């Protein structure tokens with residue numbers, strides 16, 4: 001064997017070993033995550049950056065390459081609200097989507113603009129409420145149940161909306177105090193404020209006046225198991241007060257008005 005052939009064999013062996021090593025690194029960096037797409041932004045001609053709220057690891061940003069080509073195997077799983085078992089690869093210092101096995105599909109062929117606007121608002125809220133690296137399986141399950149409720153029409157969409165707002169804040173730890181007045185401990189409570197109930201003496205002009213029916217409804221929304229939460233039904237007058245309470249809480253704790261929320265303001269809810 002001449003020197004050239006020996007050198008060729010050595011370099012081929014090296015290339016093979018580097019290739020095997022790289023393959024092993026890529027295999028090791030692949031991981032399976034269960035999650036729901038809460039944001040999808042188009043990039044370049046065919047790519048998309050996704051924000052996926054995942055079980056056990058929280059929110060991650062994932063690049064989905066070529067997913068906008070109809071022939072791409074990532075086409076379906078890279079859409080907003082896709083709930084899948086995803087395989088992602090993080091060997092390039094960011095997550096890249098490899099595949100997605102659908103677990104549920106929401107709003108397929110849906111042309112109800114009110115439903116889609118509200119679902120978009122929910123996803124936006126989830127995105128803003130959850131930080132990267134903050135694992136919250138309870139919130140993820142709650143979001144899934146809310147999307148399912150909207151998709152399957154289990155209640156009128158206004159009710160699904162304020163139940164989502166109130167309960168999402170409770171899950172984040174902002175449970176209003178409901179036993180006595182938070183100002184003076186008087187058991188005679190007549191007003192709602194984001195931190196808790198108030199008696200007429202402690203209430204301010206921006207607090208929401210409550211009769212016993214909406215008071216009990218708020219207690220129910222804070223405590224009801226998530227499985228049956230979105231099926232709770234209320235009278236029209238109670239709905240109006242619950243909507244007000246939810247808005248007051250959102251402004252107080254989120255300190256911001258979401259763009260997607262503004263869209264829902266223009267919706268004719270009935």
Ligand SMILES: [Zn+2]
Pocket residue numbers: 181182183184185186198199200201202203
């Ligand atoms: Zn008081």
